Amino acid sequence: MAGAGPEGGLAGRGTMEAGTVADDVLRDGRLQGGASGGWAGSAREQILERVRGALGRTSESRARALADIAAALVDRGHGPRPPAAADLVERFKRESARMSSTLDTVTSLQAVPEAVSRYLAAQGLPRSGVVWPSLAGLDWARAGLTLEAREAREGDLVGVTGCFCAMAETGTVMTCSAPESPATASLLPETHVVVVPATRIVQGMEEAWQLAREEYGMALPRAVNFISGPSRTGDIEMNIVLGAHGPYRVHIVMVRE
Amino acid sequence: MRSQAMYFKVRAGDKLADRLLQQNLAKARSKFVDARAAAVAAYDGDFEALRSAGQGIRDRVLENLDLWLETFEERARARGAEVLYARDGEEICRLVTGIAQRHGVTKAVKSKSMLSEEAGLNAALTAVGVQPVETDLGEYIQQIDDNEPPSHILAPAFHKSREQVADLFARAHGKPRKTDIPEMTREAREVLREHFLSAGMGISGGNFLIAETGSVALVTNEGNGRMVTTLPDVHVVITGIEKIVPRLEDLATLMRLLPRSGTGQDISNYVSVLTGVKGEGDRDGPSHLYVILVDNGRASLVGSEFQDMLRCIRCGACMNHCPVYQTVGGHAYGWVYPGPMGAVLTPLFTGLGNALDLPHAATLCNQCGVVCPVRIPLPELLRRLRQRQVEAGLRPRGERIGMRAWAWLARRPRLYRLATRLVVRYLNWLAEGADRIRVMGVAPEWTAERDFPAPQGRTFHELYAQRRRTGEE
Numbered sequence: 001m002a003g004a005g006p007e008g009g010l011a012g013r014g015t016m017e018a019g020t021v022a023d024d025v026l027r028d029g030r031l032q033g034g035a036s037g038g039w040a041g042s043a044r045e046q047i048l049e050r051v052r053g054a055l056g057r058t059s060e061s062r063a064r065a066l067a068d069i070a071a072a073l074v075d076r077g078h079g080p081r082p083p084a085a086a087d088l089v090e091r092f093k094r095e096s097a098r099m100s101s102t103l104d105t106v107t108s109l110q111a112v113p114e115a116v117s118r119y120l121a122a123q124g125l126p127r128s129g130v131v132w133p134s135l136a137g138l139d140w141a142r143a144g145l146t147l148e149a150r151e152a153r154e155g156d157l158v159g160v161t162g163c164f165c166a167m168a169e170t171g172t173v174m175t176c177s178a179p180e181s182p183a184t185a186s187l188l189p190e191t192h193v194v195v196v197p198a199t200r201i202v203q204g205m206e207e208a209w210q211l212a213r214e215e216y217g218m219a220l221p222r223a224v225n226f227i228s229g230p231s232r233t234g235d236i237e238m239n240i241v242l243g244a245h246g247p248y249r250v251h252i253v254m255v256r257e
Numbered sequence: 258m259r260s261q262a263m264y265f266k267v268r269a270g271d272k273l274a275d276r277l278l279q280q281n282l283a284k285a286r287s288k289f290v291d292a293r294a295a296a297v298a299a300y301d302g303d304f305e306a307l308r309s310a311g312q313g314i315r316d317r318v319l320e321n322l323d324l325w326l327e328t329f330e331e332r333a334r335a336r337g338a339e340v341l342y343a344r345d346g347e348e349i350c351r352l353v354t355g356i357a358q359r360h361g362v363t364k365a366v367k368s369k370s371m372l373s374e375e376a377g378l379n380a381a382l383t384a385v386g387v388q389p390v391e392t393d394l395g396e397y398i399q400q401i402d403d404n405e406p407p408s409h410i411l412a413p414a415f416h417k418s419r420e421q422v423a424d425l426f427a428r429a430h431g432k433p434r435k436t437d438i439p440e441m442t443r444e445a446r447e448v449l450r451e452h453f454l455s456a457g458m459g460i461s462g463g464n465f466l467i468a469e470t471g472s473v474a475l476v477t478n479e480g481n482g483r484m485v486t487t488l489p490d491v492h493v494v495i496t497g498i499e500k501i502v503p504r505l506e507d508l509a510t511l512m513r514l515l516p517r518s519g520t521g522q523d524i525s526n527y528v529s530v531l532t533g534v535k536g537e538g539d540r541d542g543p544s545h546l547y548v549i550l551v552d553n554g555r556a557s558l559v560g561s562e563f564q565d566m567l568r569c570i571r572c573g574a575c576m577n578h579c580p581v582y583q584t585v586g587g588h589a590y591g592w593v594y595p596g597p598m599g600a601v602l603t604p605l606f607t608g609l610g611n612a613l614d615l616p617h618a619a620t621l622c623n624q625c626g627v628v629c630p631v632r633i634p635l636p637e638l639l640r641r642l643r644q645r646q647v648e649a650g651l652r653p654r655g656e657r658i659g660m661r662a663w664a665w666l667a668r669r670p671r672l673y674r675l676a677t678r679l680v681v682r683y684l685n686w687l688a689e690g691a692d693r694i695r696v697m698g699v700a701p702e703w704t705a706e707r708d709f710p711a712p713q714g715r716t717f718h719e720l721y722a723q724r725r726r727t728g729e730e
């Protein structure tokens with residue numbers, strides 16, 4: 001695993017297109033026109049050398065530490081945690097409310113479009129927007145909604161998404177980006193509606209990562225987002241305002257079959 | 258950013274005299290403190306055990322930082338990130354402007370990055386024709402206020418009143434002046450949304466680098482961090498070499514500490530874990546990801562008596578709880594990092610001789626040490642810095658001579674007794690029979706704000722001698 005020495009480093013990567021001014025700068029993270037053009041003079045090597053020197057690194061200690069690191073990386077132990085919630089669903093409901101999300105429960109996936117429609121009507125919100133392609137199969141039109149299955153763009157006011165799982169400890173939903181679950185749908189629209197199957201509620205972030213490892217192996221999706229309620233800011237006189245750059249409101253539709 | 262840390266005393270004096278600033282600071286003072294206290298009290302686990310675990314995670318990485326860096330680098334690169342290194346601020350600027358030119362970028366949206374402040378990156382970008390736009394609301398307010406530096410690492414503009422912000426918005430946005438905070442926020446949102454959509458490059462910091470997966474973890478409440486790392490086609494992360502944590506489980510532990518300690522939240526609204534570039538078929542996300550790992554003084558702390566400082570997770574708790582920070586605000590500290598962590602980092606990063614007052618800008622009350630989520634012994638580090646200053650002969654001449662004179666005297670008991678007797682008499686004379694001295698020539702700064710208690714009666718030695726005499730008689 002680790003052990004990217006000089007030969008495995010940036011110099012040997014060969015992914016640069018030649019010819020632009022910037023290439024000089026980028027190669028090896030070296031100062032443009034820097035005094036020493038070779039690998040030894042690169043910022044990378046110099047910084048790593050400084051750290052190695054400070055730690056008194058030797059080849060034996062390197063081998064030992066690398067073995068320790070390899071072991072640490074596959075160890076699944078975790079730090080101290082709050083006591084586990086006895087009832088995951090109840091805890092999730094309570095915590096998501098504390099993070100200013102609203103929540104509704106339905107008993108089947110098919111009932112989700114109606115619930116979304118009800119929510120939007122009750123809030124006087126627009127009835128069109130985008131939905132994750134993974135949820136395009138639901139009958140949105142019958143509930144009177146016009147949702148396009150794609151990523152969100154400017155002007156989309158409602159974004160309906162699913163989630164990878166949800167966390168009881170903090171009332172958080174976890175989303176993983178993929179072609180069928182674009183990250184923008186939970187970000188650009190003013191209203192984010194998220195469908196959470198009760199069976200996907202786990203205790204906390206440790207379990208969420210464990211699930212992710214089981215389903216994705218070592219390769220995490222590009223963007224894993226833990227979302228806890230609407231975006232907010234306290235930057236003017238420390239007054240909390242909901243709806244900074246992301247959604248003004250997050251509505252959870254929990255599916256409890 | 259050019260350090261003004263040499264002028265702490267003068268700047269602090271100015272800040273104390275600034276009535277408006279004092280009003281704004283007074284309003285904010287207890288908010289962070291109360292929020293943290295409430296969050297820690299409401300946490301149903303063992304928060305002190307959590308702090309020890311946080312310390313352990315950060316220490317484990319620092320013990321083998323070289324190899325953790327290599328591990329992170331290799332795994333990040335395997336997912337398509339370009340991992341670059343920068344020795345100092347100038348090198349950060351060269352790399353980022355180089356990347357911008359390489360991709361033909363003319364506008365860059367930024368979410369908070371303290372390292373870009375260390376480097377003075379905005380000026381460098383502007384110089385090569387790239388418009389930098391700060392998108393954290395507080396940073397944005399600072400940027401449209403003539404690029405005033407942030408005064409707090411979490412709430413960069415919290416020293417400003419809504420009236421001041423309203424004036425800035427009216428001027429910068431050319432719209433009717435608003436003073437309703439939600440309306441002002443919406444106006445800024447709309448202005449910044451345009452920038453998000455039109456920028457070719459996003460620049461962010463990184464709260465943590467995860468070695469296990471080669472990921473960058475970003476924590477925000479506003480969602481600007483997500484915008485910056487999702488919409489533009491190029492994403493540049495600028496972060497310190499010390500930011501690595503081993504595994505995803507460690508992120509879980511640290512995320513129980515960071516928001517509670519800083520803003521008093523159980524969790525931040527958005528925790529994003531970003532790995533590599535847009536994949537096959539992905540509908541959004543950047544096609545290019547650069548991670549710039551910065552030294553700028555950090556490597557020299559590894560293995561030193563100041564290594565503990567590298568555990569810092571930039572939560573802001575130490576400044577929120579510091580009586581000096583609460584009184585003078587962040588700008589008095591003169592560089593990127595204010596409060597106790599700044600008083601330690603600034604001299605270490607910019608040179609002991611360039612921030613003479615900062616290690617003394619603390620009462621050593623240890624509030625910071627008590628709240629630090631990774632148990633950095635900040636008062637101890639400040640004390641060590643003071644010692645270093647003395648050893649390097651960096652203290653003012655008067656102080657050095659005074660100390661030497663005292664040392665000389667203290668080694669000569671008879672003379673010492675005589676001298677203290679004289680001083681006590683002199684102080685009693687100064688007090689004119691009262692129990693306090695209003696103006697004292699040798700410490701005018703001290704007595705400008707308060708009285709100095711006058712000694713009552715004789716010296717300890719005199720009393721002791723008298724006791725023995727009467728006891729023996």
Ligand code: SF4
Nearest residue numbers: 569570572573575629
């Ligand atoms: S020194 Fe500790 S309290 Fe201060 S910002 Fe860093 S982690 Fe937080």
